[in-house]
Amino acid sequence: MSALDPVDRLVAIEEIRRLKARYWRFVDTKRWDDFGELFAPDAHFLDHAAQFGAEGAGAIRDKIAGALDATFSVHMGHQSEIDVDDAEHGRGIWTLEDYLVFPPGEVTPESPYAGASLRGWGHYVETYVKLDRTWRFQTIDLYRLRVELGTLQATQYPPVA
Numbered sequence: 001m002s003a004l005d006p007v008d009r010l011v012a013i014e015e016i017r018r019l020k021a022r023y024w025r026f027v028d029t030k031r032w033d034d035f036g037e038l039f040a041p042d043a044h045f046l047d048h049a050a051q052f053g054a055e056g057a058g059a060i061r062d063k064i065a066g067a068l069d070a071t072f073s074v075h076m077g078h079q080s081e082i083d084v085d086d087a088e089h090g091r092g093i094w095t096l097e098d099y100l101v102f103p104p105g106e107v108t109p110e111s112p113y114a115g116a117s118l119r120g121w122g123h124y125v126e127t128y129v130k131l132d133r134t135w136r137f138q139t140i141d142l143y144r145l146r147v148e149l150g151t152l153q154a155t156q157y158p159p160v161a
Contacts, residue, residue, distance in 0.1 A: 004084060012084045015135050016128055020094060023137070024075035027068060036061030040129050040136045049122075049144040072101040077124070090128040090135070096142070097121050117150045 004012070019038060026035035039045075039057035045064075046053035054063040078095040085091065098120050105114035122144035129138040 004087060008087070009084050012087075012090060012130075012135070013082045016082050016084075016090055016092060017080060019128070019135050019137070020077055020080070020092070020124075020126075024077060027064065028073050028075055030065075030069055032061055032065040032069070035064070038137055040131060040138050043137050044139045045137075045142075046140070047142040047144070049142070049147060068100070070103045074099045088130040092124075092126045092128065094124040094126070095122075096124055113149070115151070119148045119150070120144050121146045 023035070023038055026032070026038070036057050039060055041057050042055075043057050043060060044053070044055055045060045052063070052067070054060045075096065075098045078097070080092060080094050082090060082092040098118075100113075100118045100120075102111075102113040102116055102118070105111055107114045122142060125141045125143065127138040128135050130136070
């Protein structure tokens with residue numbers, strides 16, 4: 001592990017924070033081509049609670065797009081802990097809160113949350129690699145501490161007097 005100049009280390013940390021911000025924004029706005037560009041070609045993704053994973057940038061993009069394209073989602077990341085190992089490698093842990101509303105439909109093994117809402121809390125444990133002067137995700141492991149499933153209910157408005 002080579003020591004980085006403190007300014008270079010801080011710049012790397014900020015670039016990695018921006019990488020993660022784009023990750024969540026691209027998921028929530030369904031910008032799947034841009035989302036796929038955030039990963040190293042040989043990246044690895046695994047949501048341990050759901051046993052939902054993929055290998056390789058294209059496969060990660062396609063699998064997450066397939067699961068979330070018709071889903072309303074809001075992802076919020078908090079409390080980043082980022083370590084820069086050297087000029088091309090880093091590690092991070094992020095606290096996560098997310099909210100998803102799945103489209104209605106029949107509940108199947110491929111669509112287990114049809115018509116439900118999900119709130120989740122947990123941590124992303126990640127590694128990063130710098131390729132062609134750009135930080136990318138090398139590995140993402142999502143560990144959920146808690147998941148709450150709900151059904152969507154509407155109320156009558158205006159209220160009946």
